[in-house]
Amino acid sequence: MGKNIRLSHMSHWKTVPYKQIDNFREYYYEDKSNICYYQDWDRILRYHKQTGYEGIELAPWDLNEILGLFGTPKDYTDFAKDHGIEVSGMFHGCDDSHIAEKHQEVVAAGRQAVDVCAAFGGKHLNTCPGNNYYGNGPLDEQGLKNIASCLNEIGEYAESKGIRIGIHNEFFCVSNKYNHRQLIELTDPRYVHYCLDTAQISLMGDDLIDFYDTYKERICTFHYKDTEDIGVPDEGRFAQDVEIQDDGHRWFWEPGEGIIPLKELWQHVADYGFKGWVTVEDDGAPDYLAAMTLSAYYIQQVLGKIYN
Amino acid sequence: MKFSFSTEVVDLDNQAPNRNKRESKYFWDEMNHLISAGGFRQIAIPYEPKWDFGGRSGIPRTLRSIQVKFGGVKEYVQYLKENGIDGIQSIHLNPTLFCQGALPMYLGAAEHYAEEAIHFAAEAGAEAFVLTATPTVYAVRKILGDKTEEEFLGMTKEMVQRLADKASDCGVKFCLKNEYWGLLRGERIEAFVADMKPNVLMDVDTAHLFIAGVDVKTFIAENADRIGNITLTDTSFADDQEAYKQVMPEFPAKRATMVFRDLGEGSLDLKAYVKAAEEAGFSGTFVINCRNSNFICRSILRARYYVDTVLTD
Numbered sequence: 061m062g063k064n065i066r067l068s069h070m071s072h073w074k075t076v077p078y079k080q081i082d083n084f085r086e087y088y089y090e091d092k093s094n095i096c097y098y099q100d101w102d103r104i105l106r107y108h109k110q111t112g113y114e115g116i117e118l119a120p121w122d123l124n125e126i127l128g129l130f131g132t133p134k135d136y137t138d139f140a141k142d143h144g145i146e147v148s149g150m151f152h153g154c155d156d157s158h159i160a161e162k163h164q165e166v167v168a169a170g171r172q173a174v175d176v177c178a179a180f181g182g183k184h185l186n187t188c189p190g191n192n193y194y195g196n197g198p199l200d201e202q203g204l205k206n207i208a209s210c211l212n213e214i215g216e217y218a219e220s221k222g223i224r225i226g227i228h229n230e231f232f233c234v235s236n237k238y239n240h241r242q243l244i245e246l247t248d249p250r251y252v253h254y255c256l257d258t259a260q261i262s263l264m265g266d267d268l269i270d271f272y273d274t275y276k277e278r279i280c281t282f283h284y285k286d287t288e289d290i291g292v293p294d295e296g297r298f299a300q301d302v303e304i305q306d307d308g309h310r311w312f313w314e315p316g317e318g319i320i321p322l323k324e325l326w327q328h329v330a331d332y333g334f335k336g337w338v339t340v341e342d343d344g345a346p347d348y349l350a351a352m353t354l355s356a357y358y359i360q361q362v363l364g365k366i367y368n
Numbered sequence: 369m370k371f372s373f374s375t376e377v378v379d380l381d382n383q384a385p386n387r388n389k390r391e392s393k394y395f396w397d398e399m400n401h402l403i404s405a406g407g408f409r410q411i412a413i414p415y416e417p418k419w420d421f422g423g424r425s426g427i428p429r430t431l432r433s434i435q436v437k438f439g440g441v442k443e444y445v446q447y448l449k450e451n452g453i454d455g456i457q458s459i460h461l462n463p464t465l466f467c468q469g470a471l472p473m474y475l476g477a478a479e480h481y482a483e484e485a486i487h488f489a490a491e492a493g494a495e496a497f498v499l500t501a502t503p504t505v506y507a508v509r510k511i512l513g514d515k516t517e518e519e520f521l522g523m524t525k526e527m528v529q530r531l532a533d534k535a536s537d538c539g540v541k542f543c544l545k546n547e548y549w550g551l552l553r554g555e556r557i558e559a560f561v562a563d564m565k566p567n568v569l570m571d572v573d574t575a576h577l578f579i580a581g582v583d584v585k586t587f588i589a590e591n592a593d594r595i596g597n598i599t600l601t602d603t604s605f606a607d608d609q610e611a612y613k614q615v616m617p618e619f620p621a622k623r624a625t626m627v628f629r630d631l632g633e634g635s636l637d638l639k640a641y642v643k644a645a646e647e648a649g650f651s652g653t654f655v656i657n658c659r660n661s662n663f664i665c666r667s668i669l670r671a672r673y674y675v676d677t678v679l680t681d
Contacts, residue, residue, distance in 0.1 A: 073383045074380075074381060074382055074383045074384075074387060075381050075382045075383060075616075076382075076383055077382055077383075077616045077618070077619035078619055078621065078624055079621065081624040082623075082624075083623050083624055084624075087624040087625065090625060090626050091626060091662050091663075093662050093663065094385060095384050095385075095662045096624070098383045098384055098385065099382070099383060099619070099624070100624075124468060124615075125615060125616060128506065128614075128615025128616065129615060129616075129621070192423065300423070300425070300436060301423040301424070301425045301426075301436060302423075303422075303423060304391045304392055304423070304424055304426055305392060306392060306393035306394060306426055306437075307392065307393075307394050308389055308392045308394050308395070344388055345388070346385060346386045346387075346388060346389065347385045347386070348383075
């Protein structure tokens, strides 16, 4: 979008079943609905390009189908490049990282994720540091150190491959409000960075602006999204299966549709002079095309007046 | 004539507008009312542990989700009764989900979750447990390693017999489903079950058999003593591109199409299949499956209209 900020979009599209639909009109007439507009990578990447995105962040749970459709990571990357889109990175989850006995397994999975991310040409492995809080928290000091140890090893390997891992601390994660800053301090700043998810930090109840100012040198990328729920109480964050609410309540909204001080944060981002990928993550939105368009408008037209 | 309605009408796997709400409990609470309003009082449940892994317990498709949201299977069945659904007619597990990584891992996970689903079916008082015989051709070939497909089928057969015996012990009919994208597609299922114990029955899925090139009426007549469950699915798809070998065979890569249609929207003569089943002595329930619908309410109502005006007219 500008010389400093590159806009990416995290792929929360559920399984995209086609690489390219060539019989689009014919397919449309089978049901005369809008479903066919959301079923092939060709059109989805066109949407990315035309709404101002330069990148896409891949979800690891989609890889089996992506590789089945395209063949190799390079084939996917080439296809995306033909549409003017590059892979900015990939998401990864470090389940069981707090368990000492699982250390080797977790690190091996992390290294594998780094390799996959590299094969797709990604630069960021945005990494949830551990399991959900429910069933695993609260962590003792050693549990937190175990997570940090895994992240350090994965991060060192990642740096050697030209990839930066960024902690992406979900608001329902086992490292949480009372120790997530401590986790950052336990990790090696040479190898472990931070992916600031603006909504997750706010939902957790941390002060977004203070968090940014404190860790701006560690922040390698952003997940930019909004929320209307600042400071979810412990009983909410620590509940079972909290991510999807029974009544359909959404934790996440497009930037500008919630109440987070995103403009104030962006001023701090400008003052610091951050350069790199900013990723829109619109998980929970009912229509990703609408959500990614709304988000791009806000970041380009509203925040862009402050810094781009 | 007895019918149940499969909640596989709800597509959770593939991208579509408004898909996300399908992960919340409120959506499923209302689904019961919609199915009941469509005149169907029995449901068939696809058993999908995939949603357990992401903590999506609002989706009532596994023992875990039922335990988290309702406390247990008996409580869930009672809840269904209070919401217009008299019972769960069948549970179906497709183990393709586990077909990644290594072959032993697949076999272990498939058997584990099949056992879990059988116990779920028994506790729910379901009539049948349906197991997809093999994952997709594509997925199986990815995990074979140094084994052949025949060896894979041999290991599958041993697992199937153990599961069928467990189902018998639980008082649940055990049925094998052979999708058109599986190793036992079409008539290959007949030879597979021929030398197995009589407690291994078949689920006749009409569209799957048709796409695999089977004369469904003849198949029903010739396998009358082996049919434990009949799933009515409709289609107009002719597989002229070997879609059955593709990574997502339900979405033929060379020419996009809706493989599965609402009842009456495809080209199958389902009335003739139902008649053939009755003449063959089938006295079980017909499962109506408008799989992965684009418009769920419409699918329910289309099915009701088709049942009233074609199948039972």
